[in-house]
Amino acid sequence: MIIGAGPCGLLLAHYLLRRGDRYQVEIYERLGDPTKVALSDSRTIPYSLNERGLGALRPIEGLEEAMQTAGVENWKIVRHKAKGKIQLLPRRQQATVDIDRIRVVKTLLSSLVAMAEGSGRLKLHFNYKCIGVDFPRQTLLLESVSPEATAELQPLLVHYDRLVGADGARSTVRSQFLKTQSFDFEQTRYRSCYKTLFFPSKNDETGYELQPQGFHVWQPEEGITLIAGPQQSGGYVGVIFAPRNRQDILNFQSLTQVKEFFRQYFPEASLLLTDTEAEALVKRPISSQLKIRCSRYHHEDRVLLIGDAAHAVGSSATGQGCNAALEDAQIFARLLDEWEDSWEIALAKFTEERQPDAHALGELDGNIIPISQILFAEFILRERWAKIAHRWFPQLVAPPLRELMNSNTPYAEILNKYRRWVAKVKASNLKFD
């Protein structure tokens, strides 16, 4: 039984179904079927999938190609500066696939349904929220949250054989771990909050167009950022971040206020923002992100915590959460292979193997790219230098940090190589809290 049909839960379901008849997979998801929701009505976010995430899709036939087709291949990051100037960040060795979360989920879902077709081994339940778990009794309590559900409907009590908590950073399955012995858990709220938005790549009236096929970043003030990833549709899905202690600046009351905000902070994007989208931004909620750190990702031989439920990171600067969540599914499947489907061993090994990397990711997250403009200039110089020096002295100089984050190098190894830089950025970023 899997709770959560996010990227991690859906990929793990592929890997389990592949293992043959001994696995019957049942997924409960709080939200409605994503294939029935319009993009502009969804709370989607832009993702950059890199070698880590794409590599985790590769063993499932056709899945990586399907994701590449649904997304946009991207080599460059375009940084917008004052007075319309732009700066291209050093070109990466490998392209990322830029795609929004809803498309990732839809692509995984249609591949999963096709894989299970005719087997009767997959059951999907949308609009069911897990509201309680009882480890000793191996039961779940599920509430129907479908818009058509009547208030009198009693929650469902369901028995599970094995349980996977892939229910994201605010996991209900994880809350049951707190009742077990020797489980430590840390939750930190990020210093910024955010709102998502959508805009076209070109203003048909004025002809203004963003530099095509780049991941665009504006950081007009420390803490205020707009990122926008290109989408297959030709438009962009973006996220505006603001410091939590200034979250009122995202609390727009009118279309005029939205337009004024964009003119002031993101003038190029303001030329693309439609009135309909500006109105939608007024109503769209402000979201916050959590960082999660757990001392264990399994309970006995029955329960697994995976993806954001086990180790959420959210910083857009690092862009790793989904990539790491997909990698989790691949790692757990490999452990099932290695230990011939002994969940008792595979679960314990998952905690043992994954934890150093997940904790290292928590340390790297938010501490790679500095908020300070001065330190950012140093970061760019370091990256350029590392690119050249690594080519000449591969044994002595580590590859650029951004290259490593986009590869499948274990996070603990990356942290080891860049520990001093990460500590420096961390100390500097703390000043902006």
Ligand SMILES: Cc1cc2nc3c(=O)[nH]c(=O)nc-3n(C[C@H](O)[C@H](O)[C@H](O)COP(=O)(O)OP(=O)(O)OC[C@H]3O[C@@H](n4cnc5c(N)ncnc54)[C@H](O)[C@@H]3O)c2cc1C
């Ligand atoms: C603004 C922003 C930008 C990001 N950019 C990137 C990026 O560029 N690259 C990257 O790799 N990562 C990025 N991330 C991180 C990424 O969103 C997550 O790490 C990723 O979605 C984790 O996948 P998951 O399947 O573990 O969890 P989730 O995607 O959170 O999925 C969990 C699922 O469980 C469901 N659920 C939750 N509770 C319950 C319940 N009680 N009962 C039933 N179902 C439940 C949810 O509805 C959801 O569908 C970004 C995050 C944010 C906020």
